Amino acid sequence: xxxxxxxxxxxxxxxxxxxxxxxxxxxxxxxxxxxxxxxxxxxxxxxxxxxxxxxxxxxxxxxxxxxxxxxxxxxxxxxxxxxxxxxxxxxxxxxxxxxxxxxxxxxxxxxxxxxxxxxxxxxxxxxxxxxxxxxxxxxxxxxxxxxxxxxxxxxxxxxxxxxxxxxxxxxxxxxxxxxxxxxxxxxxxxxxxxxxxxxxxxxxxxxxxxxxxxxxxxxxxxxxxxxxxxxxxxxxxxxxxxxxxxxxxxxxxxxxxxxxxxxxxxxxxxxxxxxxxxxxxxxxxxxxxxxxxxxxxxxxxxxxxxxxxxxxxxxxxxxxxxxxxxxxxxxxxxxxxxxxxxxxxxxxxxxxxxxxxxxxxxxxxxxxxxxxxxxxxxxxxxxxxxxxxxxxxxxxxxxxxxxxxxxxxxxxxxxxxxxxxxxxxxxxxxxxxxxxxxxxxxxxxxxxxxxxxxxxxxxxxxxxxxxxxxxxxxxxxxxxxxxxxxxxxxxxxxxxxxxxxxxxxxxxxxxxxxxxx
Amino acid sequence: xxxxxxxxxxxxxxxxxxxxxxxxxxxxxxxxxxxxxxxxxxxxxxxxxxxxxxxxxxxxxxxxxxxxxxxxxxxxxxxxxxxxxxxxxxxxxxxxxxxxxxxxxxxxxxxxxxxxxxxxxxx
Numbered sequence: 229x230x231x232x233x234x235x236x237x238x239x240x241x242x243x244x245x246x247x248x249x250x251x252x253x254x255x256x257x258x259x260x261x262x263x264x265x266x267x268x269x270x271x272x273x274x275x276x277x278x279x280x281x282x283x284x285x286x287x288x289x290x291x292x293x294x295x296x297x298x299x300x301x302x303x304x305x306x307x308x309x310x311x312x313x314x315x316x317x318x319x320x321x322x323x324x325x326x327x328x329x330x331x332x333x334x335x336x337x338x339x340x341x342x343x344x345x346x347x348x349x350x351x352x353x354x355x356x357x358x359x360x361x362x363x364x365x366x367x368x369x370x371x372x373x374x375x376x377x378x379x380x381x382x383x384x385x386x387x388x389x390x391x392x393x394x395x396x397x398x399x400x401x402x403x404x405x406x407x408x409x410x411x412x413x414x415x416x417x418x419x420x421x422x423x424x425x426x427x428x429x430x431x432x433x434x435x436x437x438x439x440x441x442x443x444x445x446x447x448x449x450x451x452x453x454x455x456x457x458x459x460x461x462x463x464x465x466x467x468x469x470x471x472x473x474x475x476x477x478x479x480x481x482x483x484x485x486x487x488x489x490x491x492x493x494x495x496x497x498x499x500x501x502x503x504x505x506x507x508x509x510x511x512x513x514x515x516x517x518x519x520x521x522x523x524x525x526x527x528x529x530x531x532x533x534x535x536x537x538x539x540x541x542x543x544x545x546x547x548x549x550x551x552x553x554x555x556x557x558x559x560x561x562x563x564x565x566x567x568x569x570x571x572x573x574x575x576x577x578x579x580x581x582x583x584x585x586x587x588x589x590x591x592x593x594x595x596x597x598x599x600x601x602x603x604x605x606x607x608x609x610x611x612x613x614x615x616x617x618x619x620x621x622x623x624x625x626x627x628x629x630x631x632x633x634x635x636x637x638x639x640x641x642x643x644x645x646x647x648x649x650x651x652x653x654x655x656x657x658x659x660x661x662x663x664x665x666x667x668x669x670x671x672x673x674x675x676x677x678x679x680x681x682x683x684x685x686x687x688x689x690x691x692x693x694x695x696x697x698x699x700x701x702x703x704x705x706x707x708x709x710x711x712x713x714x715x716x717x718x719x720x721x722x723x724x725x726x727x728x729x730x731x732x733x734x735x736x737x738x739x740x741x742x743x744x745x
Numbered sequence: 746x747x748x749x750x751x752x753x754x755x756x757x758x759x760x761x762x763x764x765x766x767x768x769x770x771x772x773x774x775x776x777x778x779x780x781x782x783x784x785x786x787x788x789x790x791x792x793x794x795x796x797x798x799x800x801x802x803x804x805x806x807x808x809x810x811x812x813x814x815x816x817x818x819x820x821x822x823x824x825x826x827x828x829x830x831x832x833x834x835x836x837x838x839x840x841x842x843x844x845x846x847x848x849x850x851x852x853x854x855x856x857x858x859x860x861x862x863x864x865x866x867x868x
């Protein structure tokens with residue numbers, strides 16, 4: 229116990245800075261604190277609280293599973309434990325520290341009002357196994373949020389239980405499979421365009437389908453001719469991300485949906501980018517049959533380590549009968565009740581089953597509903613407008629410094645896409661991303677989407693101010709200028725971060741996943 | 746022995762009815778450092794255009810498509826411990842799998858070295 233990291237390897241420190249172990253007695257550098265693993269801290273036998281000695285005989289109920297030796301827990305006092313995690317948090321970067329321009333992730337501000345409402349005891353201190361008549365307010369909140377999602381998308385129903393985006397995709401595809409099987413028409417293939425989200429083919433394969441790719445056109449959208457040429461009776465569904473991962477609106481969506489419906493297939497829309505069109509476009513009007521909504525993106529609930537995802541799925545009239553259990557419904561007597569397996573035979577006989585034990589991510593429902601109610605319809609429309617405005621501001625402020633592959637085609641939606649075309653020989657997208665760390669920003673999404681060489685996908689979100697965007701743009705421009713000038717120091721960035729450039733290849737080829745032995 | 750190339754940047758070196766398959770130097774350069782190779786099972790049948798093998802790099806996981814139909818008869822076991830061979834020696838020591846050709850006529854649609862080099866130049 230308390231053995232130091234046996235690999236002995238420590239990432240390199242900043243340029244021109246001696247290893248602090250040789251510079252200071254403590255090993256820290258100013259207020260930049262070095263921090264060992266928690267298992268390397270403390271002393272055996274130390275404990276933050278005093279436990280009573282067990283009284284009486286131990287019951288032998290665990291038989292051979294009873295522990296024979298004490299667990300190898302680190303021995304720390306409470307203040308040591310608090311300091312450990314606070315020190316680690318100071319090495320982290322978070323949305324509360326600065327912009328998080330990760331394209332496709334929608335890392336926007338998490339309003340504090342959401343947090344206040346989610347902590348109300350009527351929402352925060354309840355349990356999913358409580359009798360439903362003791363939690364009518366919570367059920368009403370779920371139903372109110374569900375109504376908003378159905379209204380905003382122009383669909384017929386919504387399954388609230390999926391826990392995140394890819395879980396929602398699976399829910400949508402299971403509804404499609406149930407609908408096809410119910411008419412005795414099981415099909416084998418799901419078409420996924422190159423410009424779709426990466427999780428789409430994985431979900432289709434997981435749901436038991438064979439995935440076929442549809443190419444993108446030169447302007448970064450689904451190739452309608454290639455898609456319609458492939459539409460045969462074995463196609464169960466098409467999965468389309470709209471707006472797509474190139475930050476472009478799929479203008480042919482309605483024509484695609486009509487063509488898919490004409491051969492008896494369904495249209496799944498990946499709604500991860502709904503924040504760009506919320507209040508402006510209703511996917512139901514475009515012929516979508518199922519779409520998940522990332523509450524943790526469009527509706528501002530925390531994610532990326534700050535909170536769980538939540539991926540309700542809106543459904544067309546054709547798919548609604550197959551939605552998963554449980555769900556809340558207002559009965560003919562005006563009373564809210566939950567439809568579970570006991571009532572399903574009469575109330576909802578075609579359900580494909582259950583996606584989750586309970587009713588979904590309640591803590592995310594209360595936050596998303598707060599966000600919707602505090603914005604109102606006009607505010608939500610402004611969310612989409614400002615998200616698109618900010619992305620286009622970034623695109624047009626940098627398209628003379630970096631190659632914008634679809635810049636000629638017109639405005640983008642909520643994210644600006646650049647490529648490494650035009651960076652001088654020897655400089656890569658990774659160098660720009662690492663340089664951004666020195667500038668004090670979290671890097672953008674890199675090397676995705678795959679259809680663009682050396683992609684840099686920047687999603688500023690609507691919550692960044694113009695002043696904040698100008699600072700980011702100035703940093704990006706300076707990095708592009710340094711690359712054009714052949715600045716060799718950019719090749720080894722970051723220089724000012726707590727750690728130098730990490731060896732990602734070594735980490736992937738020979739990962740060290742244990743701290744000892 | 747003749748080597749053929751595909752538009753998906755695989756090469757196949759054919760000796761009688763035995764083909765050795767790998768990815769081209771251009772492909773490894775585009776993928777970046779290879780971190781893992783998911784090899785097919787020996788004895789498995791494979792169809793032309795199917796993806797029996799996946800190459801993981803620091804940037805992406807990429808399917809390797811079989812240029813021909815046949816049966817997998819050998820895989821390059823050294824890649825389990827040394828995936829970097831695909832980067833350093835892509836067109837010889839970094840080969841991926843060997844396949845017996847069930848239909849040698851499938852080779853006619855592939856490119857020779859000169860045609861592939863011209864194809865890559867235009868990308």
